[in-house]
Amino acid sequence: MKTLLNVIWLIFSGLWIALGYALAGIICFILIVTIPFGIACFRIAGFALWPFGYRVTERHDAGAASGIGNIIWLIVAGIWLAIGHILAGISFCVTIIGIPFGLAHFKMVPVSLMPLGREIVPTAQAYPSYRWTGTY
Template sequence: MKTLLNVIWLIFSGLWMALGYALAGLVCFALVVTIPFGIACFRIARYGLWPFGHTVTERRDAGLASGVGNVIWLIVAGIWITIGHILAGIGFCVTIIGIPFGIAHFKMVPVSLMPLGREIVPTAAAYPGYRWR
């Protein structure tokens, strides 16, 4: 089921989001000072391609630099990207078939709002006691 949802997601939303995040990552790499944001953009782009079966967790070893970087990201880009995910999520939730995709957009809100100090892991690794059926 995850594969089917990911393929449909890729067609309707994932490819466009991944391309947008990848473009933002390239711009961040070109500016040199913003390379950490570029790395985060590429990580989010990969997550945006195939979100079902993965989840975002906080890195416990992230320090003060991640916090400061997240504040800068929030002011410059994070709020606008998050608003886009929320609006897309609401748009997908209008139909019953689109609800899983709307939820996937809502799942991307935390990582798009504050991407530094987070990592994307398979859901089974984040919740080891949970079995997928």
């Protein structure tokens, strides 16, 4: 079922969103100073191509630089990307068939709002950043 949803998603909105994020990533790489944002754009582009079966989690080992970068990203691009995903999600949720795709847009809001310090993991992986050391 996830594969079917991903293929339909790819046709109707995933390809266009991924191309937009990839273009933004290329621009960020050309500007050199914004390479960390370019890496985040390519990561989001991959998530935009195939969102069903994956989820976004926070990396607890991300430092203060990720927080500062997220504030810059939020002001420059994050708020506009999040608004776009919210509006697309609402428009997809108008029909019953489009509800899963609207939910996929809503799932992309946190990573488009603040992409640094986050990772995209398969949904089967419960806690990717947690590693039990064997002691309490």
